[in-house]
Amino acid sequence: MSDLSIFNKFNFEIPPVGVKFLLNKPADIKKLDKGLAFCEMLGEAQKSPPFYAARENFTCMGPVVLGMEQPDPIFESGQVGPKDGIYKEARANRRIYNYIPKLAKGTVRYVAFSPMDKLSFEPDVLIITATPSQAEVLLRAYCYTTGKMLTTRSTPVLICTWLYIYPYVSGELNYVVTGLGFGMKARGILPEGLMLISIPYDSLPMLVENLQDMEWVPPLHRLSDEEKQNQLQKTVNELRQEYEK
Numbered sequence: 001m002s003d004l005s006i007f008n009k010f011n012f013e014i015p016p017v018g019v020k021f022l023l024n025k026p027a028d029i030k031k032l033d034k035g036l037a038f039c040e041m042l043g044e045a046q047k048s049p050p051f052y053a054a055r056e057n058f059t060c061m062g063p064v065v066l067g068m069e070q071p072d073p074i075f076e077s078g079q080v081g082p083k084d085g086i087y088k089e090a091r092a093n094r095r096i097y098n099y100i101p102k103l104a105k106g107t108v109r110y111v112a113f114s115p116m117d118k119l120s121f122e123p124d125v126l127i128i129t130a131t132p133s134q135a136e137v138l139l140r141a142y143c144y145t146t147g148k149m150l151t152t153r154s155t156p157v158l159i160c161t162w163l164y165i166y167p168y169v170s171g172e173l174n175y176v177v178t179g180l181g182f183g184m185k186a187r188g189i190l191p192e193g194l195m196l197i198s199i200p201y202d203s204l205p206m207l208v209e210n211l212q213d214m215e216w217v218p219p220l221h222r223l224s225d226e227e228k229q230n231q232l233q234k235t236v237n238e239l240r241q242e243y244e245k
Contacts (some may be wrong), residue, residue, distance in 0.1 A: 002204055004116055008212045010134050014190070015118040017045040019164055021066075021108045026052050029112055030118055036060030038160035039181065041113055042127060042196075043189040047202040050114035052163040060183065062180060065161040066111065067103040074194030086182055088154055090134070096155050101165040111164075127165050127195045135175065135195035137216050142173055142203065150175075157182045172200045 005015060032051045034042060041053060055068045063069040074080065078094030081087035088172035112121060130138060139150055152175050154162040159181030167174050179185055179192030190196075199207060220231065 001118065001122060002208070004119070004204070006208050007116065007128070009114065010130070010137075010210075012128065012134065014046050015195075016126055016128045018114050018116055018119045018121070019044055019045075019121065019125045019127065020121050021103065021124050021168065022110040022112060023054070023107065025054075025110055026112050026121070029114070030058045035059045037165065037183060038065070039184045039189065040187055040189060041111075042163070042191065044092065045113035045115060046129070048115075050112065050118050050120065052110050052112040054110055060160075061158055065100065065102045065158065066108050066164055067105045068103075071097070075221060080155065084182075089200075096158065100155065100158055100161050101169050102161070103165060103169070114232075123204075124201050125164060126199045126201075127163060128199065129190065130195045130197060132193075132195060135197060138197055139173075139175070139215060141207055141210040142199075144214050145170075145206065150207060154180065156180070159184055163196060165196040166220040167169070170215050171200050171202055173203055174199065204216040 004016075015055070020116065029050045029052045030055045032041075032044070035057055036053075038058060039060075045051070055063055058068070060073065064071050064075075075095060076097045078090035078092065078097075081093030087093040114120065114123075116126070124232055126140065142148065143150065151167060151172070154174075154176045159176060160183070162174055162176060166172070175195055175197045178190045178193075178194040178196060184190065187194075
C-alpha cells in the first residue's frame with residue numbers, strides 16, 4: 001500500500017476518495033445497499049465506510065461508461081439532452097458519445113470506493129476535493145518535476161466519466177470545478193466552487209515525492225510587492241551574470 005499520509009497535511013474538509021475498478025468481487029468490503037448515480041457515489045464514499053458497487057447499484061449512465069451494458073440508442077442518438085435543456089439539438093448532444101471515455105465491455109464488474117484514511121486497496125484513481133488554494137499546491141506538485149501542461153477535460157453532462165474513467169485510461173490527471181457538471185449540480189452532491197482533482201495511480205508516487213520535496217509556499221508568495229520585484233530582478237541579474245561569463 002502506498003503511503004499517502006502527506007495528503008493529511010492539507011487538512012481537507014472533505015476526505016479524498018480512492019476508487020478501484022475490479023473484475024472480481026472484493027472479499028473484504030461490504031456491498032452498497034442502494035442505487036446511486038455514478039457521480040453520487042463520490043459523495044457517498046466521502047461520508048461512509050468503504051463499499052463496492054455492482055451493476056444493480058448503478059443508476060443513470062454509470063453502467064454504460066463502465067462497460068457493464070450496451071449504450072441505449074435513445075441516449076446515444078442525443079435525444080435526451082435537448083429535452084433537459086442541456087443541448088439545443090440532438091446532433092449536438094450525440095457528438096459527445098464519440099469522445100467520452102468508456103471501459104471495454106465486461107472488463108469491470110465491480111467498483112470499490114473508500115475514504116483515503118480507510119483504504120485497504122491500492123486505488124486506481126484518487127479523487128481529492130480541494131479549495132483553490134489547496135488545488136494550487138497539488139497541481140504545482142504535479143508539474144514540479146515533469147513540467148507537464150495542466151489541462152482539464154469534461155462535458156456539461158457525464159462528469160462522472162471525466163472524474164473516474166478518463167484519468168484511469170489515459171494516465172493523465174484531470175480536474176473539474178464543482179457546480180459545472182449538470183448531474184452533480186442537480187443532485188446537490190457538493191457545494192459549488194471546489195476543485196475535484198482526479199489522480200491516476202501511476203502519478204501518485206511522483207506527486208507524493210514532489211509534495212515532500214518542494215516548498216508549499218514559494219518564497220515569492222511570502223514577500224511584499226516591492227520585495228517580490230527586487231527579488232525577481234536580483235535573480236535575473238545573477239542568472240545573466242552566469243550566462244555572460
